[in-house]
Amino acid sequence: MNQHHRLDARSPLVLEIHELARRAGTMKEIHRVAEAPADLGIDMIAVPQGSDIVLDLRLESVVEGVLVTGTAEVTLEGECARCLTKFSDEETYDLQELYFYPEREAEEDASRIEDELIDLDPALRDAVVLELPFTPLCRDDCLGLCIECGALLNDDPDHSHGEAIDSRWEKLVALDVRGTEEKDN
Secondary structure, three states: OOOOOOOOOOOOOEEEOOOOOOOOOOEEEEEEEEEOOOOEEOOOEEEOOOOEEEEEEEEEEOOOEEEEEEEEEEEEEEEOOOOOOEEEEEEEEEEEEEEEOOOOOOOOOOOEOEOOEEEOHHHHHHHHHOOOOOOOOOOOOOOOEOOOOOOEOOOOOOOOOOOOOOHHHHHHHHHHHHHHHHHHO
């Protein structure tokens, strides 16, 4: 991406590529744990800010710039869309991004090398956020909530409210119950 601010080399998602610069065919592997940035997710599910992101990356120098491939392992925390229960899960996402040298011609929104540094934040956001489910579930077979009383159906799958009575007949049923009580006395 075109960036108009200077990259901070101390940021855990900014990588230094000095030994790769302009030597096509050279490679560097990086294994590091970085802190998750803010807002890495959507309303219902996200990577908690400050949680660990385990990065296993391969940086390869190519003619156009540096190709980054690898994985990011994250912890997701969310709220189930069916039962509203909080849950967490471990997920691994594939990363692949080509960072162009500043003088190379590329699309306006292409990732760029800046002062021999690359910023993984945009690529990480693309890899994680675009793969998050719009309706996260605590488990695939989540039963959700009872539409009548709100009971958690995962805890009581046989939950019921008895036989449903047509609202037009409710008063007659009430009369019948009173008549049965009078006969018993």
